[in-house]
Amino acid sequence: MNPKNIYFDSGSDCCIKNFIHLFYKNKHNIISTKPSFPMYKVYSEFYNMNIQYIGYKKNLDMDLNKLVKKINNKTRLVILANPNSPLGDFKDKKEINSFCKILNKKKIPLLLDEAYIDFAPHSCLSLLKNNPNLFILRTFSKSWGAAGIRLGYIVGNQEVIKKLYNIQLTYPISNITLKFGNYLLKNSHINKSYSSNTILARNNLCEILKKNNYDVLNSHTNSIHMHEKNNNNSRTTRLLLDAKFAFKYGSKLTGTMVKIPGDNRTNWIRLSVGPNLDKNKSLLKIIKKNKDK
Numbered sequence: 001m002n003p004k005n006i007y008f009d010s011g012s013d014c015c016i017k018n019f020i021h022l023f024y025k026n027k028h029n030i031i032s033t034k035p036s037f038p039m040y041k042v043y044s045e046f047y048n049m050n051i052q053y054i055g056y057k058k059n060l061d062m063d064l065n066k067l068v069k070k071i072n073n074k075t076r077l078v079i080l081a082n083p084n085s086p087l088g089d090f091k092d093k094k095e096i097n098s099f100c101k102i103l104n105k106k107k108i109p110l111l112l113d114e115a116y117i118d119f120a121p122h123s124c125l126s127l128l129k130n131n132p133n134l135f136i137l138r139t140f141s142k143s144w145g146a147a148g149i150r151l152g153y154i155v156g157n158q159e160v161i162k163k164l165y166n167i168q169l170t171y172p173i174s175n176i177t178l179k180f181g182n183y184l185l186k187n188s189h190i191n192k193s194y195s196s197n198t199i200l201a202r203n204n205l206c207e208i209l210k211k212n213n214y215d216v217l218n219s220h221t222n223s224i225h226m227h228e229k230n231n232n233n234s235r236t237t238r239l240l241l242d243a244k245f246a247f248k249y250g251s252k253l254t255g256t257m258v259k260i261p262g263d264n265r266t267n268w269i270r271l272s273v274g275p276n277l278d279k280n281k282s283l284l285k286i287i288k289k290n291k292d293k
């Protein structure tokens with residue numbers, strides 16, 4: 001990869017902000033999916049642009065044709081996370097490739113956010129060669145476990161990458177971050193084993209949950225959604241909290257909702273998965289109690 005095709009900045013969050021900055025036009029539109037990473041909207045509105053969302057179908061499929069139909073002369077940019085977070089759905093190379101070609105005919109760039117790509121089947125990096133409107137966003141915050149160093153990057157055509165460097169802060173990335181990033185790249189086996197063990201644990205945990213009367217939404221990221229098949233999740237939520245698990249959950253008390261499209265329940269549990277979580281004794285004890293009920 002030619003370094004001139006890569007733009008580094010302080011986390012992929014900052015890359016998103018500067019990419020939007022580059023393509024912004026007052027009161028024009030950016031199209032993305034709902035749900036998706038909330039900062040797409042925050043930065044769109046920061047630059048006085050509207051974010052337009054495409055929702056999921058009931059079967060949790062994201063119909064890209066629906067997105068194409070939304071494009072008009074006010075559209076400046078499309079942002080897609082692949083896999084998307086928090087639902088974890090994934091579009092393969094073939095689908096992204098044809099989508100890119102359609103966008104290219106309309107002169108629309110696609111920012112493809114691959115924050116969680118190491119937990120998914122494959123990247124779309126190889127599509128860059130034949131798609132000048134494709135920009136791939138990556139981060140060291142997820143499978144590399146280094147959110148604190150604040151390092152992300154965009155890969156894409158040199159002309160645009162050069163323009164991004166022109167609008168960047170003077171000293172965006174510290175030496176410490178660069179050293180840490182270099183260390184990670186030289187030791188990429190750590191990332192590889194972490195990611196593959198996370199995928200193993202995630203898939204296995206989903207099977208265990210299904211066998212113990214949970215509805216489960218598996219994903220291509222490092223988190224899954226689970227819900228007691230016959231009850232309202234309050235028992236599992238309480239047991240997980242008592243056992244000091246960190247997780248996201250829908251709570252009537254705080255008004256937080258954790259939903260998945262096409263399902264009325266508002267208190268799903270979203271659990272982050274790492275290597276061997278499927279063997280965690282206290283988690284397995286909690287899960288098995290759901291079957292005994």
Ligand SMILES: Cc1ncc(COP(=O)(O)O)c(C=O)c1O
Pocket residue numbers: 010011012013014037081085113115116138139140141147151152
């Ligand atoms: C899909 C997605 N993209 C980008 C980010 C931003 O990550 P960072 O700024 O830490 O690189 C996140 C963080 O949660 C995310 O979920």
